[in-house]
C-alpha cells in the first residue's frame with residue numbers, strides 16, 4: 398500500500414475549551430491568560446513539524462442552553478477566551494516555520510481593518526498566517542455588536558463572498574514589487590505599482606488603498622469550516638483548507654466527495670483545498686492501557702456539557718427537548734446546520750447519546766499504541782480521502798500534546814506519514830508541499 402503523507406494541525410481556543418474541567422489539567426504554572434502556554438505549545442508543534450496551529454474564536458459567553466451562562470461559566474466551557482490576534486503576534490515571534498491560523502468573523506470585523514491586520518501579521522510571521530473565515534452563529538454576539546439579530550444563515554455567506562472579494566482587492570492593491578526601498582536610487586515605493594481600490598458592492602464599499610504593502614504570501618491562507626450546502630459552496634469558492642468534524646469514515650468520505658465535486662464545479666482542481674478532519678487519539682504503551690485512558694476520559698464527560706456545546710453550536714436550546722428521545726426530524730437553528738444530521742446519519746439516536754458523544758469528542762474513537770494510531774490515521778485518510786488531521790488537543794492539556802508528539806509523531810514520521818523537516822517557510826508552502 399503506498400504511504401499517504403498527512404498534513405497535521407493543532408486546534409484549540411485561547412481559553413477554556415469544549416471539555417468540562419479542561420482548565421484544571423493545566424500544569425507547571427501555566428496560565429491561559431498569559432503568553433507562555435501558547436508559546437510552549439507552538440514550540441512543541443513546531444518540533445513535531447506540524448503544518449499549523451489554528452485558534453477557534455467566538456464572541457460572548459455561551460448562553461443558548463437554558464437561556465443563561467451558569468453552567469458554562471462554572472464548568473469553564475468555551476469561555477471566556479482571548480482574541481486570537483495578539484496571540485498570533487506573540488507566536489510569530491517565538492517560532493519560525495509553523496503556520497499560524499486564527500478565526501475572524503465576516504459579520505463583525507470591518508473588511509478594511511481585518512485585511513490590514515492580517516497583512517501585517519503575514520509580514521511579522523514572514524508568511525505564515527491563515528484566516529479561518531466564519532460568519533458567526535450567535536445572536537448574543539450580534540446583540541453585543543449593536544445589531545438587532547444575526548443575518549439569516551445563507552445570506553451571511555452571500556455577504557462573506559463579497560467580503561472576501563473586497564479583501565482580495567485590498568491585498569492586491571500593492572503589487573508584490575511595489576516596495577522598492579532602494580537607497581541608491583532614493584526611492585521607497587513605486588507609486589505606479591500601488592493601485593486604488595474602488596469597490597462598490599451590495600454590502601460593502603471601499604475607496605482607497607491598503608496602507609500595508611503586499612505580504613510574503615500575498616494574502617493569508619483561507620481556511621473554512623462550513624458544513625451546510627451553502628457553507629460548502631463558499632469553501633469551494635475560496636478555501637485552501639477546510640476543517641471538519643465527522644463521526645465515521647463514511648461520513649468523511651461523503652463530505653470529501655461532495656467537497657471535491659464542488660471544487661471542480663467552481664473551476665478549481667479538486668485537490669486544491671486540503672481537507673483536515675478532527676481527531677483526539679489517546680496513546681497508551683499497550684492497547685489495554687490506552688483503553689483504560691480512553692474510558693477514564695469518556696467517564697469525565699457529562700450530558701450537560703454536551704448539551705451546552707450542542708446548543709451553542711446549533712443555536713438551538715437543547716434544554717427544551719426530551720433527553721431520551723430523538724430530536725424532531727429536520728430541526729434547524731441559526732448555527733451549524735450539519736451538526737444534527739451528522740449525529741443521526743447511522744440511524745435514530747437520542748439527545749442523551751448525541752450530548753455524550755459531543756462531550757466526549759468521540760466522533761473518531763482512536764486509542765491504542767503508537768503503531769495502532771498510525772494505522773488508523775493512515776487508513777482513515779485513505780478511505781475517507783482526507784489530506785490530514787487536526788488534533789483536538791485542547792489548550793490546557795499540554796501533557797497530552799507532548800505525549801502525542803514524543804510517542805506517536807516519531808512513528809508517523811518513520812513510516813513516512815508526516816514530514817521530518819520543513820522544506821519551506823510559508824504556511825501555503827507547507828500545505829501544498831505534497
Ligand SMILES: Cc1cc2nc3c(=O)[nH]c(=O)nc-3n(C[C@H](O)[C@H](O)[C@H](O)COP(=O)(O)O)c2cc1C
Nearest residue numbers: 453454500531532533622623624625628732733734
Ligand atoms: C472544526 C470546526 C471549527 C469551527 N470553529 C469555529 C469558530 O472558531 N468560530 C465560529 O464562529 N464558528 C466556528 N465553526 C462553525 C463554522 O465555521 C460555521 O460558521 C458554522 O458551522 C455555520 O455554518 P454551516 O451551517 O455552513 O456549518 C467551526 C466549525 C467546525 C466544524
